Amino acid sequence: MIRLHVSPKLCSGCRSCEMACSYAHAEVEARVAGGLGGLRPGLPRVRVSVTGTRAFVPMLCFQCDEARCIGACKYGALERSLRTGAIEVNEERCTLCGLCAAACPFGNMELEHSRPAMVKCDLCRGEPACAKFCPTGALRGASLPR
Amino acid sequence: MIELRLDGELVLASEGERLLDVARRVGRRIPTLCDHPAVEPEGACRLCVVEVRDRAEGPGRVVPSCLERVQPGLDVRTVTQEVKLVRQTVVRLLLRRAPESAALRSLAEEVGGKSSEAVREPTEPAEINWGKSSGAVWASEENAGGAGCVLCGICTRLCAAAGYDAISIQGRGAEARVSGPGGEPPEACTGCGVCARACPTGHILLAESGGVRRIWGRRFEMIRCGGCGEATLPRELAELESRRLGVTLVELTHCPTCKRRSSAEKFGELPARRTREGLSESGPMKGVAR
Structure with missing residues (x-):
């Protein structure tokens, strides 16, 4: 089980996490999409939001225990990984109806138009790249016993 | 585990697995039109046919691999004369229904035979406008x-x-x-x-x-x-x-970007708290998230 600790108070807004996320997923996508993937910095799974008081908040999927997205999906395309605890999109089953993204209360899931595919944080299948590259400790990965 | 033969090779499959999934798993290219992982197979298009033999001698049966499940000792062949002929005929018939389909035309080229003759004139494939509201309007209201x-x-x-x-x-x-x-x-x-x-x-x-x-x-x-x-x-x-x-x-009906913005406002304002690991973090996900 992987858990990501998010500490907005420590975030400097450098967005290294966004770039790390894009790089980490480019390879996987290239394989899944048969060469159509590649690096797209425009749609990382983690995004640093700037609040009205100029605070930085890294936003990414919370992998909710009672996840609305899973309940919203009618095609069994969202499954929780037993190994990492992340909710993962089964792209073969996904029909791109978009109800998961609509149901997510936090906006941490969205449609990538170029591929197209629903994208969300999958904790990098166990080794979150964002946490690895975060210089301030605002994002920290921890492995928990099940 | 079930042992069967696929194009002469011994392969292992799990109970109830479809021949289509087994063949694809070991790298065979099986054309299909009607298979979708999110719903039950229906055997509607008949493109995924393979030849199976239950015993060493006797004639094979040509069956849709999306409906046929694995059996111990089954001898499956994905490329035989019979299989090719069935696929070519199926594509020819389907092309009569859908001559404009780009997917079908590339399938016709793949399976070869007479079906590829029917697809000489390339026209633009139908394009699905998805998502954004500023998309094209279809020429036809129908x-x-x-x-x-x-x-x-x-x-x-x-x-x-x-x-x-x-x-x-x-x-x-x-x-x-x-x-x-x-x-x-x-x-x-x-x-x-x-x-x-x-x-x-x-x-x-x-x-x-x-x-x-x-x-x-x-x-x-x-x-x-x-x-x-x-x-x-x-x-x-x-x-x-x-x-x-x-x-x-x-x-x-709020878009993800706007939802993310408003939840970031909430989480950014939460007071820092101590955690077991000794990190300072805001804890907005209590009760909702792990």
């Missing part, structure tokens, strides 16, 4: 103006899986086509557009412009995001799913 339907049933099965059951195959034989009950625009359609997205031939047309989505001869008003005004979901879909999921209509 929904049946697409590339041609091969009655694969992916749309009807997905529609049933979604619980709408709005469209089905109406009529028989040459008259058969997908539509709402009685050939009318489907009343139960919510405009979700899943059928258009999944249609293998690009027959089902979905048009969206000016906050209106058109599909199956019906018009759906798109609800706009309360934050930025981007068209998100058709009203009928949003109202139905809002009741099913117990989520307010406003929340369901």
